[in-house]
Amino acid sequence: MKDFILDVSFDARDTALEELVQSRLYLTPSTGSSSNEVNGTTTISAYFDDAEQRDNSAGEFDDIDGIELHADDRERIDWLDRYQQSLEPLFIGEQFIVAPDASLIPADTERHTLVVPQEQAFGTGSHETTSLCIEILETLDVPGKRGLDIGAGSGILALAMCRLGADRVIAFDNDVDAFAALRDNRVRNDVDDARMPIFIGGLEALRGGTFEIVTMNIIPEVIIPLLGDVTRHVAGSLILSGILVIKRDDVVRACAAHGLEIVEERTKGEWWAGRFTLRPL
Numbered sequence: 001m002k003d004f005i006l007d008v009s010f011d012a013r014d015t016a017l018e019e020l021v022q023s024r025l026y027l028t029p030s031t032g033s034s035s036n037e038v039n040g041t042t043t044i045s046a047y048f049d050d051a052e053q054r055d056n057s058a059g060e061f062d063d064i065d066g067i068e069l070h071a072d073d074r075e076r077i078d079w080l081d082r083y084q085q086s087l088e089p090l091f092i093g094e095q096f097i098v099a100p101d102a103s104l105i106p107a108d109t110e111r112h113t114l115v116v117p118q119e120q121a122f123g124t125g126s127h128e129t130t131s132l133c134i135e136i137l138e139t140l141d142v143p144g145k146r147g148l149d150i151g152a153g154s155g156i157l158a159l160a161m162c163r164l165g166a167d168r169v170i171a172f173d174n175d176v177d178a179f180a181a182l183r184d185n186r187v188r189n190d191v192d193d194a195r196m197p198i199f200i201g202g203l204e205a206l207r208g209g210t211f212e213i214v215t216m217n218i219i220p221e222v223i224i225p226l227l228g229d230v231t232r233h234v235a236g237s238l239i240l241s242g243i244l245v246i247k248r249d250d251v252v253r254a255c256a257a258h259g260l261e262i263v264e265e266r267t268k269g270e271w272w273a274g275r276f277t278l279r280p281l
Contacts, residue, residue: 001075001076002073002074002075002076003047003048003073003074003075003076004047004048004049004050004051004053004054004071004072004073005045005046005047005048005054005071005072005073005074006030006045006046006048006054006057006058006069006070006071006072007043007044007045007046007069007070007071007072008021008025008043008044008045008046008061008067008068008069009041009042009043009044009067009068009069009070010041010042010066010067010068011040011041011042011066012037012040012041012042013040014066017064017066017067018042018044020064021044021061021064021067022044024060024061024064025044025046025057025060027060028046028048028053028057028060029048029049029053029057030046030047030048030057031047031048031049032046032047033045033046033047051071051073054071055071058071087099087100087104088104089104089105089106090131091111092130092131092134092135093131093134093135093138094138095111095112095138095164096111096112096113096114096134096138096160096163097109097111097112097113097114098113098114098115098116098156099113099114099115099116100115100116100117101115101117102115102188112160112163112164113163113189114156114159114160114163114189115185115188115189116154116156116159116185116188117185117188128268128269128271129217129241129242129243129271129273130156130157130217130241131268132241132266132267132268132271132272132273133157133160133215133217133239133241133273134156134157134160135266136239136264136266136273136275137157137160137161137164137213137215137239138164139264140164140213140237142161142164142165142166142213143164143165143166143167144165144166144167145161145165145166145167145211145212145213145236146166146167146168146169146209146210146211146212146213147161147166147168147169147170147211147212147213147214147215148169148170148172148206148211148213148214148215148233149161149169149170149171149172149214149215150172150173150203150214150215150216150218150226150230151172151173151174151216151217151218151222152171152172152173152178152182152198153173153175153178153181153182153217154178154181154182154185155171155181155182155185155186155196155198156185157215157217158170158171158182158196158215159185159186159189159191159196161213161215162189162191162195162196163189166213167195168194168195168196168197169195169196170196170197170198170199170206170211171186171196171197171198171199172199172201172203172206173199173200174200174201174202174203175200176200178200179198179200182198183198186198203226203229203230204229206229206233209233210232210233210234210235211233211234211235211236212235212236212237213236213237213239214230214233214234214236214237214238214239215238215239215241216230216238216239216240216241216242217239217240217241217242217273218242219242219243220242220243220244220247220250220251223240223242223243223251223254224250224251224254227254227255227257227258227260228258231258231259231260231278234260234276234277234278236277237263237275237276237277238255238260238275238276238277239273239274239275239276240255240273240274240275240276241271241272241273241274242271243271243272243273243274244270244271244272245267245270245271245272246270247272248265248272248274251274252274255276259278259279260276260277260278260279261276261277261278261279262274262275262276263275263276263277
């Protein structure tokens with residue numbers, strides 16, 4: 001795919017001329033522009049979807065003195081793809097490797113593999129809060145268990161539970177924009193729809209059912225008010241993350257008020273995560 005570019009060059013000292021050029025570009029179907037100054041000359045590069053739009057737009061500058069126009073066709077650079085290709089896979093815990101593209105995963109790895117692109121800010125494994133959750137999950141007896149990932153985002157924790165042998169994991173989020181990422185990552189990682197159902201909505205919609213493993217990697221301000229509803233669905237471990245170390249005591253106290261006791265905790269840098277279970281009645 002190509003970009004069709006109109007370069008408009010002029011004396012960099014002429015700020016009035018720059019404003020005029022920018023105002024004329026506003027009248028064209030340009031999809032955007034960039035500006036560069038070299039040796040006292042400013043060049044504004046305007047981008048168009050096709051050559052006809054670009055060439056017709058050049059007429060907007062016929063009455064302006066002191067500028068030079070140059071038309072150019074360039075192969076479009078996929079910056080996201082180039083960025084992803086520059087990344088290295090992430091080794092998390094003792095069992096996982098996470099990468100934005102399958103091509104980055106070593107063919108001879110014996111680790112569980114997860115492919116999660118960097119295209120959306122829904123969780124890619126690079127943040128300490130996510131790796132803390134995965135490291136705790138590795139310590140649990142996951143095979144055959146039921147899992148619930150609240151605030152699933154990209155689905156990386158739900159996918160990790162599936163890789164560790166969970167029988168069924170619900171990826172739950174209240175952000176409708178997370179649906180596409182959850183669906184696409186489920187396909188990328190070859191996980192059956194029935195094994196990792198996706199649900200978008202409020203926690204109150206989860207009317208019944210208990211889960212041996214529940215994860216919440218959000219923030220304390222969201223976690224604490226939900227604990228009353230979440231606890232009803234915990235039949236084993238509740239893993240909480242997304243919590244700054246300085247907020248640790250607040251979360252532990254809130255959990256204790258709902259009958260949850262801490263059985264494991266970890267830190268990475270300024271972040272804290274803990275695993276809780278319900279106190280015996």
